[in-house]
Amino acid sequence: MDKLSQLWRRALFYARRDRFDRELEEEMRFHLELKAEENLAAGTSPEEARYAAERQFGNQTLLQEVSRDMWGVRSIETLFQDLRYGVRTLLKNPGFTLIAVFTLALGIGANTAIFSVVNAVLIKSLPYREPERIFQALRRYPQGLGEAASATKFSFYRQHNQTFESLAACDILGAGVSLLAGDEAHFVSSLQVSADLFPVLGVNPLLGRTFTAAEDQPGGGRVIVISHSLWQRLFNGDRQIVGRTVTLGGAGHTVVGVMPPGFQTRPSAEVWMPLRAVFDVADKGNNYLMLGRIKPGVTPEQAQADLDRVRALMRKDYPEHIGDNETAAIAGYQDRLVGDTKLPLLLLMGAVGFVLLIACANVANLFLSRAAARSKEMSVRAALGAGRLRLTRQLLTESLLLAVAGAVLGLLLAHFGLKTLIAITPDSLPRVSEIGIDPPALLFTLGVAAAAGILFGLAPALDAGRLNLVNALREGSGRTTGSASRARLRSMLVASEIALSVVLLIGASLLLRTFANLRNENLGFDPQNVLTLKISMSDPRYQSTAGTEMFLRRVFERLRELPGVESAAYITTLPTELCPDMLFHIEGRQQNDFEDSNYKHITPDYFRTMAIPLRQGRQFEERDSESGAGVMIVNESFARRFFPNESPIGRHLTIGGNIGPDYADRTREIVGVVGDVREEGVDISSAPMMYVPLAQRTDRLTLLTNKLAPAAIVVKTRQNPLKTEPAMRAAVRSADAAQAVSNLRTMEEVLSWSLARRQFNMLLLSVFAGLALLLSAVGIYGVVSYSVQQRTREIGIRIALGAQARDALWLIIRQGLALTLIGVTLGLVAATALTSLMKTLLFGVSATDPLTFTTIALLLTFVALLACWIPARRATKVDPMTSLRSE
Amino acid sequence: MGSDAKKTELVPGTLEMLILKTIERNAGPMHGYGIARYIKQISGDVLQVEEGSLYPALQRLAIKGWVKAEWGQSENNRRARLYKLTPAGRKRLKQEVADFERVLEAILRVVQPT
Secondary structure (H helix, E strand, O other): OHHHHHHHHHHHHHHOHHHHHHHHHHHHHHHHHHHHHHHHHOOOOHHHHHHHHHHHHOOHHHHHHHHHHOOOOHHHHHHHHHHHHHHHHHHHOHHHHHHHHHHHHHHHHHHHHHHHHHHHHHHOOOOOOOHHHEEEEEEEEOOEEEOEEEHHHHHHHHHHOOOEEEEEEEEOOOOOEEEEEOOEEEEEOEEEEOOOHHHHHOOOOOEEOOOOOOOOOOOOOOEEEEOHHHHHHHHOOOHHHOOOEEEEOOEEEEEEEEOOOOOOOOOOOOEEEEOOOOOOOOOOOEEEEEEEEEOOOOOHHHHHHHHHHHHHHHHHHOHHHOOOOOEEEEEEHHHHHHHHHHHHHHHHHHHHHHHHHHHHHHHHHHHHHHHHHHHHHHHHHHHOOOOHHHHHHHHHHHHHHHHHHHHHHHHHHHHHHHHHHHHHOOOOOOOHHHOOOOHHHHHHHHHHHHHHHHHHHHHHHHHHHOOOHHHHHHHOOOOOOOOHHHHHHHHHHHHHHHHHHHHHHHHHHHHHHHHHHHHHOOOOOOOOOEEEEEEOOOOHHHOOHHHHHHHHHHHHHHHHHOOOEEEEEEEOOOOOOOOOEEEEEEOOOOOOOEEEEEEEEEOOOHHHHHOOOEEEEOOOOOOOOOOOOOEEEEEHHHHHHHOOOOOOOOOEEEEOOOOOHHHOOOEEEEEEEEOOOOOOOOOOOOOOEEEEEHHHOOHHHHHHHHHHOOEEEEEEEOOOHHHHHHHHHHHHHHHOOOOOEEEEEEHHHHHHHHOHHHHHHHHHHHHHHHHHHHHHHHHHHHHHHHHHHHOHHHHHHHHHOOOOHHHHHHHHHHHHHHHHHHHHHHHHHHHHHHHHHHHHHOOOOOOOOHHHHHHHHHHHHHHHHHHHHHHHHHHHOOOHHHHHHOO | OOOOOOOEOOOOOOHHHHHHHHHHHOOOOEOHHHHHHHHHHHOOOOEOOOHHHHHHHHHHHHHHOOEEEEEEEOOOOOEEEEEEEOHHHHHHHHHHHHHHHHHHHHHHHHHOOO
8 A cells, every 4th residue: 555655656746747846946946045044144245155055055956866866767767868869879870770670570570470370389278168178088008109099988988987077089080071052062071079079178159059969879860060161151151050951971961050260170170970989899990089178176197097997997898999008098188289290389489599599699799880889979978977877778778679670570570471371381280270460479579579689789788888988088089999808799699690500500401301301202102193082972872882882983984084094093091191000810820819000992993093013913903893702912011021931922811800890801812912102101111001902891891981081082194183173073073963072182282281391390490591591691791891890900001011912811701710610610519419309300311410510511601701701802902001091 | 965074974764763853843844944954953063964865855755655745935934845744754753763762772771881
């Protein structure tokens, strides 16, 4: 209370400070008069009396100032004074100001932009209610984590856990579905979710409702919930949509709800359908994600222990459902979503931090060189009584002003930079839609600007504090050489800039080489002139293998009729996309000896379309139909792993075996071996793979597959496949008018999509490294050219005394070279330590790749020498007469 | 600031108390000059309050809300800024005097021969 009223009185005072000054002056005058009268009464002459009074009174102005200071507003007034003066000084040197502001804007803008991304992806809470209580349930093995669970397991866990408010499940990957709006079929992404998913995420629908428990039971009726964007796009935001029936995959579905804008599940979808998971001891297919909301007051550790208890319970009753080394684990939903984007983003954040440091060093250097020119001004001010603190403060005010200007321009740069950034952001980066310059980003920018202002302002300010009055005034002709300490400081700054640039450049080159390596990696197939497309198989007519096959056969026939099309084939999922895997048993091996391998279903032309070489045996043929003998083809990795010293051809095995009736399969004979394909991504080495003809897939498996993912089709063309794109769409439509084609991309696009995130990181880091290189080149140029200017007279004397132009050149370059070498050495040492952080992001190149390190060291030395050479050449042109006369 | 060597230094921290006490003793509000003169007189010229300390101290007291300044008439009918004690100032004075007496007594006990 007391403090508050004091504050109030101070504020009141500040508002009336002019009156205060007047009044104080009057009070002093009154005091003096009384004092003079007193002296007069004591018998001195009036003049003397007044003089004595004034003498006794002392310095009236100072007294007045001290009295004012009591109110503590001097600092505010000084601030305004400093600001005014700072603005004037900066405007007087537009060149200096412009360069400084722009340099800072680059540094601050880059930081703001990357921070906005980091904030949206890593820091901001998920747009769900109390997201910190949402956890994903995982399986933990000694080798790592598995995230998929079976419907059976989900049902069991849901029933027996005690720590979750509710536990939900959804597909690992949405299948997508053809939606008929008007008379046009649209491919929309879809996801099966348990009714609990919406309460788990804690989001209420905008219109209508989400699924009821009854609807989530088998036979619960055809109901869907749609996303806000789909509602806007296909139904024009019609509020009467709830309760209406729409045709989805050839069957009528009732829309029961519309979710609010911005709501998304992961995997994302435009249409949500009930999952209808049931407890079925026979079903062991791990096709779902399991996530839940823990009860209030329950710790993650308790929840994990609880799930592990349930796991033990299930293992006791249904041992075949839980792996030998399996334990239950949980992970925060946000951490799971962010996953592997965390490291690259933090890396980029570090990189822009470096860029800002370099920018600060540059501006500090500018300040220091200006400080030399200003030393006279400073000495005069000091001589007139400005305290050391006061001078330091003035300089800091100027640098903060610059920083604020830099921040404003930086925000502008960040705004446009972010637009570009979002445009090139890979779709796989989570939460892209949430990126933007919001209050936290603004606050961050402000903080960065303040820190930068102090950082680059501190060196010159401290330097000014060390001012030696006498020397500065004596030198005073504006041709001061600058103190030795100042020169040392500048050199240190430049050396650090170079060191930072070396680190950034090495980081960027390592990513660049990684990317090149991945690009040149032998994929095991030829992506050239291959077009891929996805077709939703959710139509009831395609729920049998025969139906699916007949439809595809028709599509292939139409496609092959198109000019330029060589072949077309089906595959479960494309290379680099999510790849199913399955247990199998090799006949003749120990009973219950199950192995695991990737597996996909294909139509006979697949290998030809993708140019995957046949190594042994034969390809699939027409005779490998439903009624034919069971056959399969494996890849070389499979042959090597499971038949190390024998030929796999002619061997029999059973796929699926004990997983459940959906997966029960006939015994198959291996009829061929094909080359390895980078199936799980360009950067993941090939794993064993089994290919099974689509025609021999069981109906149950077809049903399941069509529910989990859209069918992928690859088409080999003779020329650029995109030219035939419209014709292909038409061909599919002519095979079935209700079918929508989606994701029509060339195989090369699919591949670069799988590398998109790496490309994103590489691109950004390269831009930052380039920026760093430019800034440090400017930095070293500035220092060297300044030193040439300072040493003109010295060089003039040297030349007059017979030194050659070459000597003068060397004199200057030597200085720059020394700085560069120190900087490069420091940078190499730092890079050795720092690049180990990005080990996991590299491919085919070591984190301390000697070639990269050497190249970058040479590159920087070269650029630095160039930056020295330009001003150094000026030194050789020094005319001794002019330079000596310029005294 | 012309400092006079002959002046006796005030005991540190007592200036504010002296000012408060002076205003309290005087029936009405006082101006700065009056306060200084009064302290000098009562102390028999031992305590001299410099203007350089007096006016900042008065500001300090005003900020803390212990005195209140307003313009009025001086004894010889001139416009002067007059300071008067606030209730908070009165309370503060009482406490300061009590503290001071306690300290003084303690000091005396130490320096006086027994």
